[in-house]
Amino acid sequence: MTRESDRDELASGYVLGTLSAAQRREVEAQLLQDAELRARVQALEAQLLPLTRLAEPVEPSPSLWPRIQASLNFAGNSLRQGWSWWTSLGLWRGLTAGGFATAAVLAFVLLTQQPADTRFVVVLAAPQDQSPGWVVQASTNRQLKLIPLQALEVPADKSLQFWTKLDSWSGPKSLGLVKPGQALNVALDQLPPLEANQLFEITLEPYNGSPLNRPTGPVLHIGRAVKVM
Amino acid sequence: MPPNAPTGFDHAAALAAIARGSESELQRLYQHEARFLLGVAMRIVRDRALAEDVLHDAFIAIWHKADSYDASKGEARGWIYAIVRHKALNLVRSSLRLVPADEEVIEAIEAEHAVASLADAFAIEADLGRLQGCLERLDTAKRNSILYAYVDGCTHGEIAQRLQSPLGTVKAWIKRGLASLKECMS
Numbered sequence A: 001m002t003r004e005s006d007r008d009e010l011a012s013g014y015v016l017g018t019l020s021a022a023q024r025r026e027v028e029a030q031l032l033q034d035a036e037l038r039a040r041v042q043a044l045e046a047q048l049l050p051l052t053r054l055a056e057p058v059e060p061s062p063s064l065w066p067r068i069q070a071s072l073n074f075a076g077n078s079l080r081q082g083w084s085w086w087t088s089l090g091l092w093r094g095l096t097a098g099g100f101a102t103a104a105v106l107a108f109v110l111l112t113q114q115p116a117d118t119r120f121v122v123v124l125a126a127p128q129d130q131s132p133g134w135v136v137q138a139s140t141n142r143q144l145k146l147i148p149l150q151a152l153e154v155p156a157d158k159s160l161q162f163w164t165k166l167d168s169w170s171g172p173k174s175l176g177l178v179k180p181g182q183a184l185n186v187a188l189d190q191l192p193p194l195e196a197n198q199l200f201e202i203t204l205e206p207y208n209g210s211p212l213n214r215p216t217g218p219v220l221h222i223g224r225a226v227k228v229m
Numbered sequence B: 001m002p003p004n005a006p007t008g009f010d011h012a013a014a015l016a017a018i019a020r021g022s023e024s025e026l027q028r029l030y031q032h033e034a035r036f037l038l039g040v041a042m043r044i045v046r047d048r049a050l051a052e053d054v055l056h057d058a059f060i061a062i063w064h065k066a067d068s069y070d071a072s073k074g075e076a077r078g079w080i081y082a083i084v085r086h087k088a089l090n091l092v093r094s095s096l097r098l099v100p101a102d103e104e105v106i107e108a109i110e111a112e113h114a115v116a117s118l119a120d121a122f123a124i125e126a127d128l129g130r131l132q133g134c135l136e137r138l139d140t141a142k143r144n145s146i147l148y149a150y151v152d153g154c155t156h157g158e159i160a161q162r163l164q165s166p167l168g169t170v171k172a173w174i175k176r177g178l179a180s181l182k183e184c185m186s
Helices: A003-018 A019-029 A034-056 A064-074 A089-098 A100-113 B011-019 B023-045 B048-068 B075-092 B102-112 B130-137 B142-148 B158-161 B168-186
Strands: A122-127 A132-138 A145-149 A158-166 A175-177 A184-187 A200-207 A217-226
Touching: A003 A019, A003 A034, A003 A089, A003 B168, A019 A034, A019 B075, A034 A158, A034 B023, A034 B075, A034 B158, A034 B168, A064 A145, A064 B048, A100 A200, A132 A200, A132 A217, A158 A184, A158 B158, A175 A184, A175 A200, B011 B023, B011 B048, B023 B048, B023 B075, B048 B158, B102 B142, B130 B168, B142 B168, B158 B168
Parallel strands: none
Antiparallel strands: A122 A132, A122 A217, A132 A145, A145 A184, A158 A175, A158 A200, A200 A217
């Protein structure tokens, strides 16, 4: 049983923020089952809340809300109940750090954590540093969803264009224009059904897209479809 | 209106709507609070990109946990701020804290805080309601210790360094300062 003075000290340290990471984890675990401790923490939080006004407001960058929204859409309503791996800070930090290993881990996590109806997954990574920029999910081989993992800055006179190519095709086919930081649903009406190893890429094109029936600008992100077992 | 509710925004109603799955309410909450919440996170993590990561995670958590908010346990606005603060604190207390390697930054911080134990480190310009009077009744060292911890996310060690005082003294200031605050507030 935790003594009263211990409870007070834990609650104070937790709310003020002076505890170590390990102590914070212990308190968070204890909070789940110790109603007394919970009451103390809540009382102190309420008393000290006005102190949050001592921090000057900071305007968030315009890309932050789209990023939150993308994470929500990505998580999907069916997963609303549980905590989702892709919303964790660690993953985001890993993604911005880049590296092919991250892309591989992401692909693995996608494969093992996806809703059962996901048939194909593609991680689109930057060719230079392999940092992942987009994920494609397909629950049928006629319909896919492109989901942003980062908000790209695109010059006002440029557009992002989404392409796919099968090895047997002579060149890529356009799947349409993409807005940075926004998810896109694509129906493969005019194209053959999705196949494993199918290539997907996002290129930087003139405003409103490539003037030709093929990409003309640099590849920003590229990846191949993996079939979910 | 309570001193800590700067506008008529109804946080409890927003959480209730978010719990029912309203993304537009979450966005309204974001539009209303994001700059204040980001300010709170920035002071603790001291890095804009990390602070935005904290806010991202906090809004995802608000979305997922809104249905667990219990109005009998405290006001909704406090519930939201607590999520942001604890995410920020968990981040800086984990080994991931980015220490400013820039010598100029370190020197600036040291210069700023060289006399901090004697002078008020915080200019309290916001209206803190009843807490304000109680804070003002504390002596400067206790007040600074509490504010360094709560607002700036400092550990006991960091506060000792800033106030150039022994660790044990800082711990005692915080303990006694908080006890006085609680008594004054109750």
